[in-house]
Amino acid sequence: MTDYVAPGQSGSKVTFKPRYDHWINGEYVKPDSGQYFENVTPVTGKVFCEIARGNAKDIDKALDAAHAAAKAWGKTSATARAIILNKIADRMEQNLEMLAVAETWDNGKPIRETIHADMPLAIDHFRYFAGAIRAQEGSLGELDEDTVAYHFHEPLGVVGQIIPWNFPILMAVWKLAPALAAGNCIVLKPAEQTPASIMVLMELIADLLPPGVLNVVNGFGVEAGKPLASSPRIAKIAFTGETTTGRLIMQYASENIIPVTLELGGKSPNIFFADVAAENDAFYDKALEGFTMFALNQGEVCTCPSRGLIDTKIYDKFLGDVTKRTQAVVQGHPLDLATMIGAQASNDQLQKILSYIEIGKKEGAKVITGGEQADLGGELSGGYYVTPTIFEGNNKMRIFQEEIFGPVVSVTKFDGFDNAMEIANDTLYGLGAGVWTRDTNTAYRAGREIQAGRVWTNCYHAYPAGAAFGGYKSSGIGRENHKMMLDHYQQTKNLLVSYSPNKLGFF
Amino acid sequence: MENPLRVELTETAEELLRKLTAIHGPLMFHQSGGCCDGSSPMCYTAGEFRVGGQDVKLGDLKVAGIQEPIGFWMSASQFEYWKHTHLTVDVVDGRGGGFSLESPEGKRFLIRSRLFTDQEWQILENQPVPTGAN
Numbered sequence: 001m002t003d004y005v006a007p008g009q010s011g012s013k014v015t016f017k018p019r020y021d022h023w024i025n026g027e028y029v030k031p032d033s034g035q036y037f038e039n040v041t042p043v044t045g046k047v048f049c050e051i052a053r054g055n056a057k058d059i060d061k062a063l064d065a066a067h068a069a070a071k072a073w074g075k076t077s078a079t080a081r082a083i084i085l086n087k088i089a090d091r092m093e094q095n096l097e098m099l100a101v102a103e104t105w106d107n108g109k110p111i112r113e114t115i116h117a118d119m120p121l122a123i124d125h126f127r128y129f130a131g132a133i134r135a136q137e138g139s140l141g142e143l144d145e146d147t148v149a150y151h152f153h154e155p156l157g158v159v160g161q162i163i164p165w166n167f168p169i170l171m172a173v174w175k176l177a178p179a180l181a182a183g184n185c186i187v188l189k190p191a192e193q194t195p196a197s198i199m200v201l202m203e204l205i206a207d208l209l210p211p212g213v214l215n216v217v218n219g220f221g222v223e224a225g226k227p228l229a230s231s232p233r234i235a236k237i238a239f240t241g242e243t244t245t246g247r248l249i250m251q252y253a254s255e256n257i258i259p260v261t262l263e264l265g266g267k268s269p270n271i272f273f274a275d276v277a278a279e280n281d282a283f284y285d286k287a288l289e290g291f292t293m294f295a296l297n298q299g300e301v302c303t304c305p306s307r308g309l310i311d312t313k314i315y316d317k318f319l320g321d322v323t324k325r326t327q328a329v330v331q332g333h334p335l336d337l338a339t340m341i342g343a344q345a346s347n348d349q350l351q352k353i354l355s356y357i358e359i360g361k362k363e364g365a366k367v368i369t370g371g372e373q374a375d376l377g378g379e380l381s382g383g384y385y386v387t388p389t390i391f392e393g394n395n396k397m398r399i400f401q402e403e404i405f406g407p408v409v410s411v412t413k414f415d416g417f418d419n420a421m422e423i424a425n426d427t428l429y430g431l432g433a434g435v436w437t438r439d440t441n442t443a444y445r446a447g448r449e450i451q452a453g454r455v456w457t458n459c460y461h462a463y464p465a466g467a468a469f470g471g472y473k474s475s476g477i478g479r480e481n482h483k484m485m486l487d488h489y490q491q492t493k494n495l496l497v498s499y500s501p502n503k504l505g506f507f
Numbered sequence: 508m509e510n511p512l513r514v515e516l517t518e519t520a521e522e523l524l525r526k527l528t529a530i531h532g533p534l535m536f537h538q539s540g541g542c543c544d545g546s547s548p549m550c551y552t553a554g555e556f557r558v559g560g561q562d563v564k565l566g567d568l569k570v571a572g573i574q575e576p577i578g579f580w581m582s583a584s585q586f587e588y589w590k591h592t593h594l595t596v597d598v599v600d601g602r603g604g605g606f607s608l609e610s611p612e613g614k615r616f617l618i619r620s621r622l623f624t625d626q627e628w629q630i631l632e633n634q635p636v637p638t639g640a641n
Contacts, residue, residue: 265542348601
C-alpha cells in the first residue's frame with residue numbers, strides 16, 4: 001500500500017475521466033477526427049485514460065474561441081485579472097494533493113516533489129504575476145514643454161504555447177500566468193506524453209476564467225503542435241523543448257513575423273571548488289546534496305546538473321562522498337512519500353537514456369555507480385526506472401555534451417579556476433550552472449564568467465518566481481519566471497501627444 | 508576499404524520509413540539537441556525543415572522501396588561533438604518528439620552510436636561533410 005492511493009482505486013485523491021476531449025471555449029469539445037489516443041502512466045506502463053487526438057481543425061476551433069474572447073479579456077482591468085489569477089492560485093492550493101497525485105500519475109515523478117515543489121511553485125507563480133501586473137505601470141516622457149510620449153502596455157492578443165512533459169503543470173503555468181496577466185488569450189498544446197493532469201487543472205479552474213480565454217488542444221506534435229505554431233492567427237508562440245523543433249518553430253514564426261520565446265535545454269555544469277571540502281560541516285553536506293541534484297525529477301530537468309566538475313585537489317575524496325550520497329537516493333513507488341526518484345516519463349525516454357549509457361561506456365567513460373535500468377518489482381516492473389548513474393570521463397565525450405535527460409551525471413576534474421571555466425563553457429548550451437565555494441570572490445567571478453542564464457551559487461534546482469530563467473547560446477530566447485516575461489506577452493503602444501496649439505512648421 | 512557510412516538504419520527503421528513515405532512522401536531527418544525530446548532524430552517531409560550553412564549532411568539514407576534517398580542532417584556545431592561516432596537510426600515504442608512524423612504511429616526514432624574504428628576514422632577524419640549551403 002502506497003502513501004497515496006493510485007488513481008483508479010477507491011480512496012484516490014484524483015479520479016481521471018476515462019476520456020478527455022479538448023478544452024475549448026470553456027467546455028469539452030470532441031476532436032474533429034473523432035479519434036483518441038491512449039495515455040500511459042510511466043509508473044506502471046499501463047493505460048489509464050484516452051486523450052483527444054487534435055488536428056488543424058481543432059486548433060482553428062480553439063483559435064476562433066480565443067479570438068472571440070480576446071477583445072473583452074484584453075480590456076479587463078489589471079485588477080480584475082489579478083483577482084482571477086489569485087483565485088486560480090487559491091483553488092489550486094485547496095486541491096493541492098489532488099493535483100499532485102494527478103501530476104505524479106501522468107508524469108511518473110515522486111509525490112513528495114509534486115506536493116512540495118511542483119504545485120506550490122505553480123500556485124505561487126499565479127500569485128507572483130497577479131502582483132506583478134497590479135504593480136506594472138506604463139511610462140510617460142516629457143519630451144519638451146508641450147510634447148509628451150505615453151507608453152502603454154497592451155496585450156498581444158491570442159498566443160500559442162507548447163508545453164513539455166517534464167513538469168506538465170508547472171511548465172504550463174510558467175507560460176499561462178504571465179500571458180493571462182498581460183491580458184492575452186491562449187491556445188495551449190500539452191505534451192502528448194503528459195496530457196491528462198493539465199485537463200484536471202482546467203476542469204478545476206473552469207468557472208474562474210471567461211470562456212475562450214484559455215483553450216487546450218491535445219494531440220501529437222506534428223498534427224496539433226505544428227498547425228498551432230505555424231498559424232497566422234497567433235501573435236506569439238512560446239515553446240519549451242529541444243533545438244530542432246525550436247528552429248522549426250522560429251522558421252514558422254518568421255513566415256508570420258511573430259515573436260517567439262524558446263527554452264531548449266542545456267548541459268549544465270555543476271562546479272565544486274576545492275574549498276568546499278575544507279571542513280566537514282553543514283556546507284559540505286549541502287554541497288554533496290547539490291551534486292546529487294542530477295537525480296532530481298529523474299534527471300528530466302532542462303537544467304539538470306549533468307556535468308560534475310570537481311577540483312582535482314579534492315577529486316577522489318569528493319567523488320567518493322558524492323557516490324555514497326547518490327547511492328542513498330531512494331528509488332521507489334512514486335506515490336510513496338519516501339521516494340526521491342520515480343519513473344522516467346516514457347518508454348522512449350527510458351530507451352534513450354539506456355542508449356546514452358551504452359555510448360558512454362563505448363567512449364571509455366567509467367561507470368562509478370548505477371548505469372542500468374532498475375526493475376522495482378511487482379506492478380512497477382512495467383514502469384520506466386533508471387538507477388542514478390555517475391560516469392567518470394572527459395568533456396569531449398558525448399555524454400558530456402548532450403542532455404541525456406535522465407538521472408545520469410558525467411564527472412571530470414579541473415585544475416584551477418581558468419580550467420574550470422574553460423570546461424564549463426565548452427558546450428553548445430547555456431541554461432544553468434552551479435558554483436560551489438566558500439570564497440565569495442571565486443563565486444562571483446565564476447558566476448559572471450559562465451555563459452549561462454542561471455548560475456546557482458551554493459545552491460541548485462531552486463526555481464522561485466522572481467528569479468529570471470532562460471538560456472544563453474543554443475539554450476533559447478527569453479526569460480521566464482520573472483516579471484520581465486510580461487514584456488514577452490505585451491506590445492508597447494506609444495501615444496505621442498502635442499499639447500501645443502501652434503503648428504509644427506511644415507507651413 | 509570502402510568509404511565508411513556515418514549513419515545507417517536498422518531494418519525496423521527502414522520499415523517505418525517506408526510506411527511514413529507512403530503517407531507523407533519524401534522525407535528528411537534533422538538530429539536534435541537540448542532537452543526533452545532532444546538528442547533524437549526528427550523526421551520531416553523533405554524540405555519542411557530549412558537547412559542552411561550551419562547544417563551538415565551526414566548521409567543520404569537509401570531504403571529499399573523508397574525512391575528518394577533520405578538526407579540525415581545535423582547542426583554543424585553539434586556535429587563537432589558527434590563526428591567521431593557512427594550513428595544507427597533505430598525505432599522504439601514511444602510517443603511524441605516535437606513535430607516528428609512517426610509519433611502518431613506510436614513509435615519513436617532513436618539513435619544508437621558506436622565509435623568509428625581507427626581504420627574508418629583514418630578515412631573520415633579529413634573528409635569534408637556537405638553543408639546546407641551547397
